[in-house]
Amino acid sequence: MTADLATLTAAVEAGNRAVAAELTAAALEDGQDPKAILDAMTAAMDQVGRRFQDGEIFVPEMLISARAMKAATAILEPALVAAGVTPEFTAVVGTVEGDLHDIGKNLVGMMWKGAGFEVVDLGVNVPAARFVEAARDRNAQIVGLSALLTTTMPNMRAVVEAVRAAGLPAKVVIGGAPTTPEFAAQIGADGQAADAGAAVDLARRLLAG
Ligand code: B12
Incomplete structure (x- = not known):
């Protein structure tokens, strides 16, 4: 699967959990910046919020997008958390x-x-x-x-x-x-x-x- 971040945004927005997770894994494998991957997902949630506010979608749709984002961030977490740092605080x-x-x-x-x-x-x-x-x-x-x-x-x-x-x-x-x-x-x-x-x-x- 090609790790296109615009497609990731669309997958999170549509609440397509499996595709969002796969695209995140693929983007990481491609060596894309974890922060850029995260930004693509956050953009989706912003859009979901706007559509909810405008009455285009309702709580269930919002929840489905949130679940897709959660599944994708779970895959992203190890990349965001730098390895081997001893907690200072x-x-x-x-x-x-x-x-x-x-x-x-x-x-x-x-x-x-x-x-x-x-x-x-x-x-x-x-x-x-x-x-x-x-x-x-x-x-x-x-x-x-x-x-x-x-x-x-x-x-x-x-x-x-x-x-x-x-x-x-x-x-x-x-x-x-x-x-x-x-x-x-x-x-x-x-x-x-x-x-x-x-x-x-x-x-x-x-x-x-
Ligand atoms: C997903 C979502 C839900 C999901 C939540 C799922 C989940 N597990 O979190 C569900 C469907 C359950 C939900 C429910 C409700 N929601 Co809601 N939801 C959203 C939505 C679309 C996205 C929120 C999100 O995850 N954003 C993505 C993350 C990454 O952004 P973030 O949370 O802002 O966090 C970033 C920063 O704020 C900051 N940050 C966050 N926390 C912290 C803490 C610290 C210490 C620091 C330093 C920084 C920081 O860093 C984060 C990362 O960059 C927003 C719209 C929006 N765009 O915010 C509405 C929104 C927040 N929801 C709203 C509403 C009204 C509700 C409900 C009342 C709806 C209802 N009628 O039932 C219920 C309330 C339930 C409850 N008691 O909490 C309204 C709130 C309006 C208001 N002004 O109060 C919003 C703004 C939608 C809208 N435009 O109307 N929601």
């Missing part, structure tokens, strides 16, 4: 309470692993207390919160407050399509990143200083 990552979106959060986790962090992934719908418990137990230097819904963004504030109230030294960073650096500042978070690549830069910057 520990990061806790999760999607906040009430929110079930996890593709972006998973990508951030993968990229942080790739940057050499040990990553503790708490999954989705994570209450504030659970973030605090994990950050404390694992001596995390960084806590990453994801939210994709405007209705669950306020739950990020609860986590920031709980982490601070527990006296933990961890930096708290946020992300997810509706978040902004201004919102991060408002809720007392240490930063916000717009994509998984920027999440690596942000974490490195905060942990260096």
Whole structure:
């Protein structure tokens, strides 16, 4: 199979899991840049979001595309995660309470692993207390919160407050399509990143200083 990235975008958008996975494997075999492969998939999800917003497709279609993206990112993960790096920092990552979106959060986790962090992934719908418990137990230097819904963004504030109230030294960073650096500042978070690549830069910057 030819590893054409435009075809990969189309396969993810159409929710064609098998083709998306095959094309990802083929693109890796061809020696294509894992970041470019990831960008092709993200472009598909952007398009899916637009079509959902415009009422052209509904939740089931969105879910089918998400599954295709998950299958493809599972194949991409080993390439994104650089081999043989000893974890220097520990990061806790999760999607906040009430929110079930996890593709972006998973990508951030993968990229942080790739940057050499040990990553503790708490999954989705994570209450504030659970973030605090994990950050404390694992001596995390960084806590990453994801939210994709405007209705669950306020739950990020609860986590920031709980982490601070527990006296933990961890930096708290946020992300997810509706978040902004201004919102991060408002809720007392240490930063916000717009994509998984920027999440690596942000974490490195905060942990260096
Ligand atoms: C796939 C999807 C779903 C899937 C999720 C499957 C899954 N396992 O994740 C399903 C079908 C389950 C779903 C459900 C719903 N969804 Co939805 N969904 C999407 C969609 C199309 C794509 C999201 C995605 O995966 N994007 C791709 C990833 C790679 O991007 P990302 O998540 O933004 O992550 C990147 C950055 O934001 C950042 N980032 C993310 N997290 C973090 C964390 C940290 C720490 C950092 C630093 C960075 C960071 O880095 C990531 C990688 O680059 C979006 C539209 C969109 N374009 O965002 C709608 C969207 C988010 N959904 C929406 C809605 C309304 C819903 C539902 C309420 C629909 C319904 N009526 O039931 C439910 C809510 C369920 C719930 N309680 O969470 C709306 C939200 C509107 C709003 N303003 O609140 C959107 C925007 C669609 C739209 N345009 O209307 N959804």
